[in-house]
Amino acid sequence: MKRIYVNEKWCLGCHLCEYYCAFANSGQDDMVKALKNVTIHPRIQIEQRGNISFAVSCRHCEEPLCVKSCISGALTRENGVISINPDKCVGCYTCILSCPYGAVMPSESGAIQKCELCTKNAGGEPACVKGCPNKAIVFEERQGAE
Known part of the structure; x- marks a missing residue:
């Protein structure tokens, strides 16, 4: 990928x-x-x-800790790309804490944001x-x- x-x-x-x-x-x-x-x-x-x-x-990890830690299912991995559904994000920021690269961050809306490879x-x-x-x-x- x-x-x-x-x-x-x-x-x-x-x-x-x-x-x-x-x-x-x-x-x-x-x-x-x-x-x-x-x-x-x-x-x-x-x-x-x-x-x-x-x-x-975001490095779009094979075994993404951010996706595993997401309690609301807002983060998903499909075709190798980790994407966010901001409507599902509850703003707990567990994904921010779990990302070893510091690539997940809060957005202006209170949900999280991260690189989605401009998909x-x-x-x-x-x-x-x-x-x-x-x-x-x-x-x-x-x-x-x-």
């Missing part, structure tokens, strides 16, 4: 992936109108440790991958990787 991978050697820490993610999930057609004067809530986050920058997003909005290649100017984020299939 294709997943998002990050090469931290190439990451500039520019945060463009966060903006492309927020726009892709905004439901709007104009990036300026969607994001101008708005606090964004992307499903991918840039972390910085010293002079190293890297993007953190519900952009289709094809995830928006963060398309928008990365240095190609530090890739969407590819790798042997033996989870």
